[in-house]
Amino acid sequence: xxxxxxxxxxxxxxxxxxxxxxxxxxxxxxxxxxxxxxxxxxxxxxxxxxxxxxxxxxxxxxxxxxxxxxxxxxxxxxxxxxxxxxxxxxxxxxxxxxxxxxxxxxxxxxxxxxxxxxxxxxxxxxxxxxxxxxxxxxxxxxxxxxxxxxxxxxxxxxxxxxxxxxxxxxxxxxxxxxxxxxxxxxxxxxxxxxxxxxxxxxxxxxxxxxxxxxxxxxxxxxxxxxxxxxxxxxxxxxxxxxxxxxxxxxxxxxxxxxxxxxxxxxxxxxxxxxxxxxxxxxxxxxxxxxxxxxxxxxxxxxxxxxxxxxxxxxxxxxxxxxxxxxxxxxxxxxxxxxxxxxxxxxxxxxxxxxxxxxxxxxxxxxxxxxxxxxxxxxxxxxxxxxxxxxxxxxxxxxxxxxxxxxxxxxxxxxxxxxx
Ligand code: UD1
Numbered sequence: 001x002x003x004x005x006x007x008x009x010x011x012x013x014x015x016x017x018x019x020x021x022x023x024x025x026x027x028x029x030x031x032x033x034x035x036x037x038x039x040x041x042x043x044x045x046x047x048x049x050x051x052x053x054x055x056x057x058x059x060x061x062x063x064x065x066x067x068x069x070x071x072x073x074x075x076x077x078x079x080x081x082x083x084x085x086x087x088x089x090x091x092x093x094x095x096x097x098x099x100x101x102x103x104x105x106x107x108x109x110x111x112x113x114x115x116x117x118x119x120x121x122x123x124x125x126x127x128x129x130x131x132x133x134x135x136x137x138x139x140x141x142x143x144x145x146x147x148x149x150x151x152x153x154x155x156x157x158x159x160x161x162x163x164x165x166x167x168x169x170x171x172x173x174x175x176x177x178x179x180x181x182x183x184x185x186x187x188x189x190x191x192x193x194x195x196x197x198x199x200x201x202x203x204x205x206x207x208x209x210x211x212x213x214x215x216x217x218x219x220x221x222x223x224x225x226x227x228x229x230x231x232x233x234x235x236x237x238x239x240x241x242x243x244x245x246x247x248x249x250x251x252x253x254x255x256x257x258x259x260x261x262x263x264x265x266x267x268x269x270x271x272x273x274x275x276x277x278x279x280x281x282x283x284x285x286x287x288x289x290x291x292x293x294x295x296x297x298x299x300x301x302x303x304x305x306x307x308x309x310x311x312x313x314x315x316x317x318x319x320x321x322x323x324x325x326x327x328x329x330x331x332x333x334x335x336x337x338x339x340x341x342x343x344x345x346x347x348x349x350x351x352x353x354x355x356x357x358x359x360x361x362x363x364x365x366x367x368x369x370x371x372x373x374x375x376x377x378x379x380x381x382x383x384x385x386x387x388x389x390x391x392x393x394x395x396x397x398x399x400x401x402x403x404x405x406x407x408x409x410x411x412x413x414x415x416x417x418x419x
Pocket of ligand 1: 125127
């Protein structure tokens with residue numbers, strides 16, 4: 001069983017380069033199905049969710065060539081199946097994007113109920129609402145979701161009941177080749193929503209408004225391949241920013257888009273860290289340093305541009321040793337506090353009431369045997385272990401491999417003692 005062994009207490013120093021965005025990659029890879037042609041996707045992070053997405057494409061009949069570690073040529077001209085094998089769909093949440101993409105191109109799709117992190121109930125009613133509005137029927141039997149349509153999909157006006165990243169992206173995927181115009185309202189505005197829209201437009205789609213509440217999709221008859229480079233991962237960047245501050249370090253984070261990081265930058269500055277963004281003429285960077293013990297801050301997770309739920313857990317690791325009491329309200333997922341009992345093993349003082357965690361900052365955390373329960377809980381434990389005194393072991397790191405490219409190597413290059 002693989003695990004990390006981290007000896008904490010060493011401030012991180014140096015430079016780190018951010019990889020391609022996981023949540024954009026896992027939407028864009030299924031979207032290559034719509035091109036029915038050759039696409040070259042660059043800046044794909046080398047993480048297990050991408051490997052699973054590529055495996056699914058390959059089992060559907062796509063021909064895939066690795067051009068280098070982060071660039072793949074994907075030819076979806078001759079697909080021979082619309083059924084995603086259930087063992088693969090259950091390995092990640094994003095397998096639901098294959099429903100929208102396959103339905104759009106072939107009028108049918110079958111995918112097992114998606115897996116992914118256990119953060120409480122994660123319904124997909126808003127995804128099914130779009131498919132049905134466009135004219136498809138769905139059924140869910142024995143954990144298998146089937147969507148199919150007898151006629152061509154037809155554009156519709158859909159108002160989402162909830163702001164959902166997945167449903168917004170599936171809305172675009174399923175509407176790009178429908179007849180007429182689709183209007184999606186109350187959309188998610190995350191950077192990966194915009195990245196998917198940009199990719200679809202490069203393939204000949206007509207998607208407007210991504211990044212705002214209303215997205216308009218005018219159906220096109222046919223799409224084609226393109227070469228596309230995925231945006232940098234805002235959550236990976238945020239994780240290194242928090243790690244720099246939590247260890248009292250000084251880190252330059254390269255290959256970022258500063259506007260994607262405004263919520264996390266603001267909270268880190270409020271807690272006493274120095275955060276400066278810049279442009280070296282080639283790419284943007286962010287420099288984060290912190291000399292003193294962080295101050296307590298309050299956090300409410302919200303859809304973009306609010307504070308991202310994916311950074312709530314890493315931020316709690318930093319606030320565990322802040323001066324004063326922090327209140328952290330998790331508004332997106334019902335149960336995203338699985339990391340709290342692990343932080344408590346290290347000496348953190350955190351109590352949970354419904355969706356709010358009260359973090360009473362302690363002076364120090366101490367190394368302990370820890371277990372990652374999900375992807376971002378794993379990132380939180382890594383940060384806590386880097387800041388703590390003594391040795392920690394973190395098991396179940398396969399969760400962390402789902403979303404962080406070369407975490408161990410990148411941290412080691414920053415001076416961390418991680419094996
Ligand atoms: C995506 C991200 C995940 C991130 C989350 C919120 C991917 C692969 N994953 O997850 O990393 O934490 O956005 O930024 O991109 N909901 C419904 N019905 C639906 C869909 C969602 O009630 O049909 C609810 C969810 O239970 C949750 C909220 O809406 O409470 C937001 O979920 P959503 O934005 O859809 O998250 P995911 O797409 O699953």
